[in-house]
Amino acid sequence: MTVKILYFASLKEALGCAGEDFVLPSGVSTIGELRTFLAGRGEPWNALGEGRNIRAARNQRMAAPADPVLPGDEIAFFPPVTGG
Secondary structure (H helix, E strand, C coil), X not given: CEEEEEECHHHHHHHCCCEEEEECCCCCCEHHHHHHXXXXXXXXXXXXXXXXXXXXXXXXXXXXXXXXXXXXXXXXXXXXXXXX
């Protein structure tokens, strides 16, 4: 199952990429599991790790860690953003 992952703002800078097409490994079926898997890649991916203030969206709607990841989804990770 393939999904598109996007990275924004300081997270994009830390990872050195704006996004990737990603084949989900077996056992990864939620936003939280995806984030944990990506953070497990090591440096610099630990920017997505536990305790980091990162938000997620699924198909351009805010998502919770327990939300499912489905084939063809667009998953975005980003730090909290404020307006001004």
